[in-house]
Amino acid sequence: MNIKKTLLATAVTTAMGATAIEAQAAPILSADWSGLFTLLDSSGAGIQSRSYPYYADPTWGYGFRTQVSGTMTFDLATGSGSATVNSFDFFGGGPAVATAITMQVIDPNNGLVQANMGFNWGGSNGIPVSLILDARGFFGAISQGVATSDVIDQATVAGYGALPASNGMNKGKFPVGPVPMATTTLDTQLISTASAACAADVANGDANGQCLGLNPSSEPFVIAGDDGIGGSPMIDGPFASSGFNANFDITAVHVGSATPFPVPAAVWLFGSGLIGLIGVAKRKRA
Numbered sequence: 711m712n713i714k715k716t717l718l719a720t721a722v723t724t725a726m727g728a729t730a731i732e733a734q735a736a737p738i739l740s741a742d743w744s745g746l747f748t749l750l751d752s753s754g755a756g757i758q759s760r761s762y763p764y765y766a767d768p769t770w771g772y773g774f775r776t777q778v779s780g781t782m783t784f785d786l787a788t789g790s791g792s793a794t795v796n797s798f799d800f801f802g803g804g805p806a807v808a809t810a811i812t813m814q815v816i817d818p819n820n821g822l823v824q825a826n827m828g829f830n831w832g833g834s835n836g837i838p839v840s841l842i843l844d845a846r847g848f849f850g851a852i853s854q855g856v857a858t859s860d861v862i863d864q865a866t867v868a869g870y871g872a873l874p875a876s877n878g879m880n881k882g883k884f885p886v887g888p889v890p891m892a893t894t895t896l897d898t899q900l901i902s903t904a905s906a907a908c909a910a911d912v913a914n915g916d917a918n919g920q921c922l923g924l925n926p927s928s929e930p931f932v933i934a935g936d937d938g939i940g941g942s943p944m945i946d947g948p949f950a951s952s953g954f955n956a957n958f959d960i961t962a963v964h965v966g967s968a969t970p971f972p973v974p975a976a977v978w979l980f981g982s983g984l985i986g987l988i989g990v991a992k993r994k995r996a
Contacts, residue, residue, distance in 0.1 A: 847871025875940030
């Protein structure tokens with residue numbers, strides 16, 4: 711089955727307002743990804759990692775940005791996915807390890823995806839991290855159809871991919887440019903917690919370790935506002951008291967497989983404002 715033709719046909723049918731859509735094939739994407747990790751302080755300035763080899767690498771500002779990579783799986787029928795991050799050294803505190811990473815489309819009209827994870831670093835395990843990603847570049851590219859070995863990178867999404875919120879940090883000294891998935895300035899807020907002690911810490915703005923081990927993927931975080939700084943302030947762990955913000959920006963997605971299966975058309979994607987990205991992407995490739 712030609713996935714590209716099937717998805718485009720579904721998109722056109724949905725955009726025309728058809729009342730009944732036949733079951734189509736929507737792929738589950740499995741891919742490797744690469745990108746950048748950036749830590750911003752409460753003013754939006756970048757924090758320089760002094761871990762090697764990043765501290766000695768001029769490519770991304772001698773440690774102001776850390777090159778990271780991992781894997782991801784995304785279900786285009788439900789707008790949900792999961793991911794891994796290969797461990798990396800940061801600030802000499804031993805390997806940084808992200809766990810239990812989940813992704814979910816929360817605003818298809820604007821291509822927003824919520825990514826939740828636990829983070830282990832420097833002896834603190836299960837630091838809750840919740841981010842809002844702008845994935846217009848990613849969805850705009852896959853709306854044209856994807857196949858094994860395709861690469862969605864910055865060249866692919868030039869003109870319609872989002873800029874990372876950290877793009878202008880340190881007066882724009884370390885710009886990234888449009889990417890498939892970019893961390894936004896939207897903040898998240900925990901509205902249900904695993905313990906009364908954690909709830910009290912969140913309410914009081916304390917970071918006493920009561921929320922460590924909380925799995926943000928099983929607890930409801932909601933968008934709480936926009937402070938103009940990339941990422942959402944951490945609620946616990948060694949960086950929380952300083953109001954630090956973790957940013958993960960995906961710069962390239964290497965498709966390993968796109969497995970079709972019979973489902974109703976991916977209405978959450980193709981019945982939304984993202985339909986316009988098909989035309990944009992096609993014009994960019996022409």
